[in-house]
Amino acid sequence: MIILTLLISLYFLFLHRRIDIWFVFFFSFVFYFSPVFYGFTIDPTRFDERGYIPLDDYVLIFFSISIFSIFFLSVCAKFGIYGKLSSRFFSGVSFEDQSVLYAYKLLSFFVLLLTIYFIYQYYDVLVSSQGSKRDFYDYQGFLYYLWMWSVIIGVGLSAYYRSYFLLVFLFALLVDLYSGQRTHFVFSFIVYFTIWFRSVFFKGYFFSFLVAPVLLFFFVAMVNFKSLYANILRGEYNRIFDLFSLESFSSNFVKSEPFTILGILNAVATDDFRSNNNVEDFFLILKSGIPFGRTLFGGDGVRFREEAHSFYAAHRETWGMAHNFFAEGYWLFGQLGPYFYLSIILLLVYFVSVLMNRFSFKYYPFFAPLIPILAFYFHRNDLIFIFTQLRYFLISLLLFYLFVVFVRVFFCRANKLVRQA
Numbered sequence: 001m002i003i004l005t006l007l008i009s010l011y012f013l014f015l016h017r018r019i020d021i022w023f024v025f026f027f028s029f030v031f032y033f034s035p036v037f038y039g040f041t042i043d044p045t046r047f048d049e050r051g052y053i054p055l056d057d058y059v060l061i062f063f064s065i066s067i068f069s070i071f072f073l074s075v076c077a078k079f080g081i082y083g084k085l086s087s088r089f090f091s092g093v094s095f096e097d098q099s100v101l102y103a104y105k106l107l108s109f110f111v112l113l114l115t116i117y118f119i120y121q122y123y124d125v126l127v128s129s130q131g132s133k134r135d136f137y138d139y140q141g142f143l144y145y146l147w148m149w150s151v152i153i154g155v156g157l158s159a160y161y162r163s164y165f166l167l168v169f170l171f172a173l174l175v176d177l178y179s180g181q182r183t184h185f186v187f188s189f190i191v192y193f194t195i196w197f198r199s200v201f202f203k204g205y206f207f208s209f210l211v212a213p214v215l216l217f218f219f220v221a222m223v224n225f226k227s228l229y230a231n232i233l234r235g236e237y238n239r240i241f242d243l244f245s246l247e248s249f250s251s252n253f254v255k256s257e258p259f260t261i262l263g264i265l266n267a268v269a270t271d272d273f274r275s276n277n278n279v280e281d282f283f284l285i286l287k288s289g290i291p292f293g294r295t296l297f298g299g300d301g302v303r304f305r306e307e308a309h310s311f312y313a314a315h316r317e318t319w320g321m322a323h324n325f326f327a328e329g330y331w332l333f334g335q336l337g338p339y340f341y342l343s344i345i346l347l348l349v350y351f352v353s354v355l356m357n358r359f360s361f362k363y364y365p366f367f368a369p370l371i372p373i374l375a376f377y378f379h380r381n382d383l384i385f386i387f388t389q390l391r392y393f394l395i396s397l398l399l400f401y402l403f404v405v406f407v408r409v410f411f412c413r414a415n416k417l418v419r420q421a
Contacts, residue, residue: 022074149396
């Protein structure tokens with residue numbers, strides 16, 4: 001297993017030679033399944049006490065099959081034949097068009113206004129060291145996610161244009177990050193660097209001495225995020241640098257997200273934890289993912305996390321259980337469930353990678369925001385999360401398209417007035 005992981009890693013680093021959706025997909029798998037190299041993970045029934053249990057053989061086999069499947073399909077996507085795909089669908093919104101560039105600037109102004117609004121509206125929560133992160137973003141609803149996905153799209157456009165308007169979107173992300181929410185910062189980081197590295201790799205370069213430390217710093221910061229965030233809120237800035245020591249990283253890594261998330265799949269596989277109404281629960285999940293699905297079709301599905309929490313951690317009332325994408329699959333369909341869920345995510349990644357390979361780089365910002373949803377953050381979430389994030393992404397993309405239409409109409413009328421004058 002270690003040799004297989006090493007060989008596939010060498011392929012992505014030196015033969016694949018680009019940071020794209022397959023690169024992120026593979027290394028996110030290695031990251032979230034990294035406890036397989038330790039042989040143990042966190043016991044979800046003793047999470048706050050950091051109890052550790054050995055990994056089930058099912059998890060080890062699933063990891064090996066998964067990374068080989070990723071490798072095989074990435075090769076197929078890179079060298080395969082996809083049939084006739086035309087870029088005419090996107091011809092009306094080329095990022096080389098001046099109207100799109102002005103729409104991007106308009107989007108940055110829109111994001112700045114929303115950022116000021118959220119700071120003004122929730123200033124007391126942001127500056128309070130006692131407030132929970134949920135106090136800031138749980139009550140935002142549609143407007144909050146529209147703000148954040150506009151930021152993510154704006155970050156991708158900033159990478160494409162190499163624009164200083166990136167500072168506006170970075171400011172919004174720092175506000176969100178300071179509130180305790182790191183999801184959108186991670187999304188934006190992945191989007192920016194996949195677009196930036198795309199252009200670099202085509203010129204024949206790999207990791208530069210400047211970028212490699214940045215990636216390493218980002219990785220260590222995300223592993224130590226909770227401790228880092230707590231020290232910032234308490235004003236104990238002198239303890240921040242201690243978190244980046246090798247000793248601190250080693251001790252925190254075995255307490256980090258991969259051990260927590262994989263511990264859920266390990267427990268579910270070991271105990272054969274199953275849903276009593278798997279088909280009904282699965283269709284309720286699908287209906288929840290469709291826009292207005294619950295309103296149109298009725299029903300309120302039971303989510304895996306709620307069931308798992310009541311089974312494994314009902315005695316822990318102070319914290320909720322985390323998600324695990326593949327554990328939800330096992331809960332629904334038994335041992336074949338994680339492979340079914342793996343097939344879903346592989347097909348989605350394959351489809352997006354085909355589009356990215358077939359279309360020119362000028363359309364890349366259309367697809368880059370899909371990378372963190374489908375290739376990275378799905379591990380710690382469920383199908384409803386993927387559907388929800390895709391829905392907000394499409395709504396924000398539609399908003400940007402309306403900005404493009406507005407700019408074109410405005411300039412068209414302005415040109416007519418100039419001609420008449």
